[in-house]
Amino acid sequence: MKFRIYRYDPEKDKKPYIQDYDVALDPHDRMLLDALIRVKAVDDTLSFRRSCREGVCGSDAMNINGKNGLACITNLNDVKEPVELRPLPGLPVIRDLIVDMSQFFKQYHSIKPYLVNDSPPPEKERLQSPEDREELDGLYECILCACCSTACPSFWWNPDKFVGPAGLLAAYRFIADTRDEALGARLDDLEDPYRLFRCHTIMNCVDVCPKGLNPTKAISKIKEIMVKRAV
Amino acid sequence: MIPVRKFDAIVVGAGGSGMRASLQLAEAGLSVAVLSKVFPTRSHTVAAQGGIGAALGNMSEDSWLWHMYDTIKGSDWLGDQDAIEYMCRTAPQVVYELEHFGMPFDRNADGTIYQRPFGGHSANFGEKAVQRSCAAADRTGHALLHTLYQRNVRARTNFFVEWMALDLVRNADGDVLGVVALEMETSEVVILQAKATLFATGGAGRIFAASTNAFINTGDGLGMAARAGIPLEDMEFWQFHPTGVAGAGVLITEGVRGEGGILLNCDGERFMERYAPNLKDLASRDVVSRSMDQEIKEGRGCGPHKDYVLLKLDHLGPEVIMKRLPSIHEIALKFANVDCTREPIPVVPTIHYQMGGVPTNIHGQVVAPKDGDHNAVVEGLYAVGECACVSVHGANRLGTNSLTDLIVFGRAAGNFIVAQNLQAVSHKPLPPDAADRARARLARLDTATSGESVPEVAHDLRRAMQAHCGVFRNQELLAEGVRKVSELEQRVLRTAIKDKSKTFNTARVEALELDNLIETAKATIVSAEARRESRGAQARSDYPNRDDVDWLKHSLWYREGNRLAYKPVNMKPLSVDAFPPKTRTY
Numbered sequence: 061m062k063f064r065i066y067r068y069d070p071e072k073d074k075k076p077y078i079q080d081y082d083v084a085l086d087p088h089d090r091m092l093l094d095a096l097i098r099v100k101a102v103d104d105t106l107s108f109r110r111s112c113r114e115g116v117c118g119s120d121a122m123n124i125n126g127k128n129g130l131a132c133i134t135n136l137n138d139v140k141e142p143v144e145l146r147p148l149p150g151l152p153v154i155r156d157l158i159v160d161m162s163q164f165f166k167q168y169h170s171i172k173p174y175l176v177n178d179s180p181p182p183e184k185e186r187l188q189s190p191e192d193r194e195e196l197d198g199l200y201e202c203i204l205c206a207c208c209s210t211a212c213p214s215f216w217w218n219p220d221k222f223v224g225p226a227g228l229l230a231a232y233r234f235i236a237d238t239r240d241e242a243l244g245a246r247l248d249d250l251e252d253p254y255r256l257f258r259c260h261t262i263m264n265c266v267d268v269c270p271k272g273l274n275p276t277k278a279i280s281k282i283k284e285i286m287v288k289r290a291v
Numbered sequence: 292m293i294p295v296r297k298f299d300a301i302v303v304g305a306g307g308s309g310m311r312a313s314l315q316l317a318e319a320g321l322s323v324a325v326l327s328k329v330f331p332t333r334s335h336t337v338a339a340q341g342g343i344g345a346a347l348g349n350m351s352e353d354s355w356l357w358h359m360y361d362t363i364k365g366s367d368w369l370g371d372q373d374a375i376e377y378m379c380r381t382a383p384q385v386v387y388e389l390e391h392f393g394m395p396f397d398r399n400a401d402g403t404i405y406q407r408p409f410g411g412h413s414a415n416f417g418e419k420a421v422q423r424s425c426a427a428a429d430r431t432g433h434a435l436l437h438t439l440y441q442r443n444v445r446a447r448t449n450f451f452v453e454w455m456a457l458d459l460v461r462n463a464d465g466d467v468l469g470v471v472a473l474e475m476e477t478s479e480v481v482i483l484q485a486k487a488t489l490f491a492t493g494g495a496g497r498i499f500a501a502s503t504n505a506f507i508n509t510g511d512g513l514g515m516a517a518r519a520g521i522p523l524e525d526m527e528f529w530q531f532h533p534t535g536v537a538g539a540g541v542l543i544t545e546g547v548r549g550e551g552g553i554l555l556n557c558d559g560e561r562f563m564e565r566y567a568p569n570l571k572d573l574a575s576r577d578v579v580s581r582s583m584d585q586e587i588k589e590g591r592g593c594g595p596h597k598d599y600v601l602l603k604l605d606h607l608g609p610e611v612i613m614k615r616l617p618s619i620h621e622i623a624l625k626f627a628n629v630d631c632t633r634e635p636i637p638v639v640p641t642i643h644y645q646m647g648g649v650p651t652n653i654h655g656q657v658v659a660p661k662d663g664d665h666n667a668v669v670e671g672l673y674a675v676g677e678c679a680c681v682s683v684h685g686a687n688r689l690g691t692n693s694l695t696d697l698i699v700f701g702r703a704a705g706n707f708i709v710a711q712n713l714q715a716v717s718h719k720p721l722p723p724d725a726a727d728r729a730r731a732r733l734a735r736l737d738t739a740t741s742g743e744s745v746p747e748v749a750h751d752l753r754r755a756m757q758a759h760c761g762v763f764r765n766q767e768l769l770a771e772g773v774r775k776v777s778e779l780e781q782r783v784l785r786t787a788i789k790d791k792s793k794t795f796n797t798a799r800v801e802a803l804e805l806d807n808l809i810e811t812a813k814a815t816i817v818s819a820e821a822r823r824e825s826r827g828a829q830a831r832s833d834y835p836n837r838d839d840v841d842w843l844k845h846s847l848w849y850r851e852g853n854r855l856a857y858k859p860v861n862m863k864p865l866s867v868d869a870f871p872p873k874t875r876t877y
Contacts, residue, residue, distance in 0.1 A: 069792050105792065117332075119333050161330070174441035175392065185391075204332055240393075
């Protein structure tokens with residue numbers, strides 16, 4: 061199978077280049093990650109992140125034939141040859157397919173991604189109705205792979221100021237949680253021309269999310285709550 | 292000179308147990324560094340699916356004593372009863388704490404945490420199945436790990452992300468003073484000096500070819516401990532999870548059977564009724580895996596090669612499947628081309644969990660025999676989670692008890708370290724050779740220009756372990772396996788990598804991981820060869836019975852001399868009467 065892979069090692073390369081590979085696959089190789097491991101067995105200098113190989117850890121996000129996705133759950137039957145692999149767009153490249161995700165995590169951390177509830181907890185669990193719990197479905201499952209934020213033109217332009225789809229999905233996950241007591245502060249923090257309102261509903265985030273989540277919907281819900289609060 | 296950075300405590304590994312411990316340490320104001328090869332939420336705890344075991348009694352009457360009995364019986368009486376009592380008694384409290392931290396558990400109509408049945412969990416000492424597994428759909432590990440990371444963000448825990456610990460630092464008295472570690476992005480090597488060093492490095496399922504484990508599960512803590520002269524306990528006991536996707540190895544939670552799924556052979560027979568008339572498909576994992584293997588061996592497997600069985604769940608209906616088992620639906624589609632709302636999933640027993648590990652007491656302190664004391668404390672070193680052997684799982688772990696183990700003992704070790712008042716203690720001086728072993732390993736890889744390929748040796752190791760240390764074992768198979776692994780050990784010493792870059796050199800990381808895989812594999816197969824009985828996950832066709840007269844004891848494997856020692860099982864619970872060994876049927 062033929063691959064065209066983005067290569068860059070700052071120690072020896074003045075600039076990035078594309079390297080062609082043609083590797084023999086085993087009949088059991090099913091996913092793109094299996095093929096990448098074949099490539100690495102031939103050329104151990106190729107660097108990429110990977111761990112769970114089943115789409116839950118979020119390590120192996122990359123740009124696959126122009127679209128962000130996880131190598132471990134991208135079926136080889138679904139990709140056109142030669143498969144062109146590039147690092148996630150818009151983040152600094154450390155080496156080959158490995159990007160520096162500091163900016164992405166900085167935005168995630170900026171929304172206070174933890175439950176705020178300073179009331180003394182009961183002896184047992186806090187009660188939550190199944191309906192209230194259902195509000196968190198489609199929000200808590202995010203794996204922080206960064207496919208969405210690095211597919212978002214608004215994030216490319218303002219990665220330091222726009223929270224981005226992943227961070228805003230997380231923000232809404234806590235806003236929507238009946239156990240959280242920081243709604244006002246969370247909304248104040250996002251009421252800003254950049255942090256929330258740079259989202260122009262381009263919906264690339266929805267298109268690429270490997271877990272089928274919908275950050276755009278979460279963002280519009282935050283905007284709705286903000287409008288309600290204003291009137 | 293190699294740079295030194297000083298902390299009160301360091302935690303190696305940022306999965307469930309490491310982050311539960313670090314939370315206690317950071318919230319108590321200790322200076323703590325948490326090292327992880329991957330960003331914390333990518334740790335393998337994220338892949339746990341079915342639930343965390345605790346006798347909350349939300350669905351029907353339950354008691355921690357029943358949980359304790361089930362765990363001891365599940366362990367085939369090899370588990371230490373003091374540790375098991377501690378875990379089962381503390382479990383409800385730690386689950387409530389996770390809920391208070393914000394973990395998104397599924398809920399019952401009355402607002403309490405939803406619990407599902409799981410293998411080997413029963414009411415009233417084996418009478419009938421009980422719903423004890425506290426679940427967040429089939430993503431409990433993900434929900435738990437993200438919640439703990441979030442809580443650590445709140446506590447401003449200091450993470451060293453994409454750092455790999457290479458070796459322990461011990462002084463002449465044997466006290467542990469920290470680790471030598473490698474920053475993967477830059478290849479900088481640093482001594483992280485600490486008054487307490489906690490291993491939470493997880494399992495090593497990557498010593499087998501067919502494994503549910505992530506690539507990062509390479510037994511780094513086991514390798515480091517073994518090279519530093521610390522024994523590894525009960526390493527012959529490896530759990531085969533009954534339901535890995537055939538061919539792919541990806542985990543299908545036992546929660547599928549908890550929700551009502553059943554296993555079928557090629558005749559469409561629900562064969563578990565024959566092997567475990569009471570709990571059937573929800574018998575203990577070792578029992579179900581052996582039964583499946585037996586069906587396949589006797590020609591009742593499914594598919595063109597009759598080499599798997601079927602997990603049927605379509606009768607649960609699409610609504611239950613999409614609500615309680617959404618990830619299973621996704622995994623079956625992606626890895627087995629199966630829509631499980633309509634067709635069964637092909638499954639085989641697949642390596643999943645290591646019951647053994649670095650020996651510890653219930654405070655997480657690492658213990659090793661010294662001067663006649665079986666459990667003398669190794670000063671300064673702690674271990675929790677899958678890399679540790681406390682031992683609550685004995686010869687076979689019950690489903691959901693891994694997450695319980697992580698949280699109960701991560702928290703206990705954190706609290707114990709906090710109580711040491713480390714801020715008032717000064718660092719012990721580092722020995723001059725502190726970094727020698729780690730530097731020699733790195734230097735060999737930097738200078739070797741030709742040699743064995745790391746992926747090839749790792750591949751051969753996994754094949755050898757799979758062939759010689761599987762579900763059913765015997766003397767001939769194991770002795771040949773010991774010989775093969777010892778040949779592979781020589782090949783590990785001759786590996787070479789082409790990549791010499793200092794920038795994010797993943798080839799070097801994989802070569803360093805292979806050093807840990809080989810120690811784990813040696814410990815496993817040597818311990819398995821020596822244990823001439825069948826107990827829990829160790830099933831020997833030449834010694835088919837459990838032998839409590841000669842073998843009711845823990846194995847301790849030492850790297851030096853590739854030798855074994857043994858220590859007694861703790862049969863004294865903390866406050867209740869002991870559960871003496873009896874015949875184990877489900």
